[in-house]
Amino acid sequence: xxxxxxxxxxxxxxxxxxxxxxxxxxxxxxxxxxxxxxxxxxxxxxxxxxxxxxxxxxxxxxxxxxxxxxxxxxxxxxxxxxxxxxxxxxxxxxxxxxxxxxxxxxxxxxxxxxxxxxxxxxxxxxxxxxxxxxxxxxxxxxxxxxxxxxxxxxxxxxxxxxxxxxxxxxxxxxxxxxxxxxxxxxxxxxxxxxxxxxxxxxxxxxxxxxxxxxxxxxxxxxxxxxxxxxxxxxxxxxxxxxxxxxxxxxxxxxxxxxxxxxxxxxxxxxxxxxxxxxxxxxxxxxxxxx
Amino acid sequence: xxxxxxxxxxxxxxxxxxxxxxxxxxxxxxxxxxxxxxxxxxxxxxxxxxxxxxxxxxxxxxxxxxxxxxxxxxxxxxxxxxxxxxxxxxxxxxxxxxxxxxxxxxxxxxxxxxxxxxxxxxxxxxxxxxxxxxxxxxxxxxxxxxxxxxxxxxxxxxxxxxxxxxxxxxxxxxxxxxxxxxxxxxxxxxxxxxxxxxxxxxxxxxxxxxxxxxxxxxxxxxxxxxxxxxxxxxxxxxxxxxxxxxxxxxxxxxxxxxxxxxxxxxxxxxxxxxxxxxxxxxxxxxxxxxxxxxxxxxxxxxxxxxxxxxxxxxxxxxxxxx
Numbered sequence: 001x002x003x004x005x006x007x008x009x010x011x012x013x014x015x016x017x018x019x020x021x022x023x024x025x026x027x028x029x030x031x032x033x034x035x036x037x038x039x040x041x042x043x044x045x046x047x048x049x050x051x052x053x054x055x056x057x058x059x060x061x062x063x064x065x066x067x068x069x070x071x072x073x074x075x076x077x078x079x080x081x082x083x084x085x086x087x088x089x090x091x092x093x094x095x096x097x098x099x100x101x102x103x104x105x106x107x108x109x110x111x112x113x114x115x116x117x118x119x120x121x122x123x124x125x126x127x128x129x130x131x132x133x134x135x136x137x138x139x140x141x142x143x144x145x146x147x148x149x150x151x152x153x154x155x156x157x158x159x160x161x162x163x164x165x166x167x168x169x170x171x172x173x174x175x176x177x178x179x180x181x182x183x184x185x186x187x188x189x190x191x192x193x194x195x196x197x198x199x200x201x202x203x204x205x206x207x208x209x210x211x212x213x214x215x216x217x218x219x220x221x222x223x224x225x226x227x228x229x230x231x232x233x234x235x236x237x238x239x240x241x242x243x244x245x246x247x248x249x250x251x252x253x254x255x256x257x258x259x260x261x262x263x264x265x266x267x268x269x270x271x272x273x274x275x276x277x278x279x280x281x282x283x284x285x286x287x288x289x290x
Numbered sequence: 291x292x293x294x295x296x297x298x299x300x301x302x303x304x305x306x307x308x309x310x311x312x313x314x315x316x317x318x319x320x321x322x323x324x325x326x327x328x329x330x331x332x333x334x335x336x337x338x339x340x341x342x343x344x345x346x347x348x349x350x351x352x353x354x355x356x357x358x359x360x361x362x363x364x365x366x367x368x369x370x371x372x373x374x375x376x377x378x379x380x381x382x383x384x385x386x387x388x389x390x391x392x393x394x395x396x397x398x399x400x401x402x403x404x405x406x407x408x409x410x411x412x413x414x415x416x417x418x419x420x421x422x423x424x425x426x427x428x429x430x431x432x433x434x435x436x437x438x439x440x441x442x443x444x445x446x447x448x449x450x451x452x453x454x455x456x457x458x459x460x461x462x463x464x465x466x467x468x469x470x471x472x473x474x475x476x477x478x479x480x481x482x483x484x485x486x487x488x489x490x491x492x493x494x495x496x497x498x499x500x501x502x503x504x505x506x507x508x509x510x511x512x513x514x515x516x517x518x519x520x521x522x523x524x525x526x527x528x529x530x531x532x533x534x535x536x537x538x539x540x541x542x543x544x545x546x547x548x549x550x551x552x553x554x555x556x557x558x559x560x561x562x563x564x565x566x567x568x569x570x571x572x573x574x575x576x577x578x579x580x581x582x583x584x585x586x587x588x589x590x591x592x593x594x595x596x597x598x599x600x601x602x603x604x605x606x607x608x609x610x611x612x
Binding site for chain 1: 344346348393395396398399400403404406407408410411413414418528529532535536539568569571572574579583
């Protein structure tokens with residue numbers, strides 16, 4: 001029983017992080033057809049912004065704010081203004097390639113700047129544990145769940161309740177019609193990039209204490225993000241369900257099957273999804289076979 | 291000089307240079323040239339996948355790895371190289387087909403991700419299945435081949451063997467482009483919807499391009515294992531897949547000479563930039579991002595653009611390549 005509760009919390013904590021990154025990935029795909037293959041590196045990088053701010057002597061909470069602002073600036077604004085806008089006029093394929101190169105650039109850049117060794121990253125709420133019955137639950141995991149749930153709920157409320165949020169949603173669902181209706185589509189796409197940067201920064205701050213801050217984190221985090229987004233069906237609710245499901249399966253497989261083979265999971269899940277439910281868990285089945 | 295003669299002339303001069311150059315090279319130079327030749331083969335394969343089928347693959351490095359391990363496992367057990375060659379090609383062809391077949395039934399962009407996951411999986415197999423692959427210690431003493439009674443064991447002999455492979459494969463792809471299949475590929479690339487409308491089975495041709503591309507990755511693996519005479523999991527990581535992908539677009543995806551140029555930039559340039567070793571990949575990635583923003587047709591496209599501008603200084607609008 002204690003095992004199951006511990007696994008449940010661990011699964012929820014990692015799953016929530018995958019969900020945050022997958023929501024951002026989906027939002028970019030829906031609003032601007034951007035397939036961001038550097039999304040894993042987008043989750044890797046903000047932790048290093050925070051660490052650099054702490055190296056300058058700033059306290060951890062201030063450093064977090066600095067890290068999020070830096071992410072909004074670099075991964076949101078700069079990414080959109082320089083890379084995406086300049087490249088997407090040549091089509092989707094050059095942009096996909098460009099994000100592959102960007103992933104390599106961020107990975108190598110962090111390796112050159114911060115060194116190849118993994119560095120510890122302070123967990124939100126400290127390293128303590130809470131015991132419920134026999135189960136020992138890390139405080140950090142519980143806080144990660146609360147923060148992620150609050151972020152997702154806040155985003156949902158923003159997208160559904162506010163006029164600006166609805167304009168972004170309209171842009172995501174059908175840019176052409178949104179434009180006809182007088183929505184400034186370009187600006188909405190810009191907001192989507194900022195939201196993505198905020199989500200990846202949050203994911204980075206929540207996941208890095210577990211993984212340690214390393215330039216190589218993006219590879220695995222990216223793969224999990226893509227699997228969560230695709231398995232969910234490339235829509236926002238699907239990304240949440242896909243992320244959480246992947247978090248659970250990942251932790252269960254590591255505990256009960258084999259920790260060395262958990263890396264095979266993304267391939268197994270992707271193939272299963274493509275074969276049996278290509279539209280994803282929460283997707284509509286409008287686009288089978290061409 | 292009409293363009294066709296020009297092309298034959300370039301091919302002829304290139305072949306002569308490649309025949310002459312190895313004589314003047316040190317062992318290390320021969321190693322680099324061999325590496326360029328076999329890297330070009332994998333890039334030619336990926337060019338079929340990306341340039342013709344229009345599919346982004348993040349798994350070409352994994353196919354190279356499969357080929358290398360197939361060759362290492364078989365030749366160290368006394369199998370002849372041609373058998374390893376055929377089996378590595380067949381295995382990668384089948385894997386490429388197997389990944390592509392379910393993926394292409396759906397219009398969503400699954401292919402980059404399924405090849406990415408495949409690469410992670412293959413790496414795990416290399417590292418974890420010690421009884422077969424030797425785990426992190428890899429497989430030692432991979433023999434070099436002898437061809438038609440001539441030993442290719444010396445660096446010079448092996449370099450020629452790699453160049454011969456490259457020549458045969460480049461000729462085969464050149465022929466493929468001019469065959470009805472090649473025309474179907476071209477139609478597919480120009481306008482998939484119209485290709486389908488005129489009765490080309492686009493899915494079949496896309497799959498063939500993907501599978502052939504993977505198979506050529508396997509052949510690169512066979513040569514790679516014989517070049518290093520040793521395989522271990524480290525080189526077949528995501529970085530290899532990514533650098534191969536970037537090579538194809540740097541040269542010019544969908545262009546016959548693109549892979550030659552792209553592999554040249556990726557293999558030979560780092561040798562000249564030894565002093566900047568640590569920053570090389572960073573700079574390379576940055577260059578690709580800039581190239582994609584301003585000239586996604588790669589260096590060949592850039593060269594053509596410059597030529598047109600020099601021919602007509604008044605610079606008419608740049609014509610898109612076919």
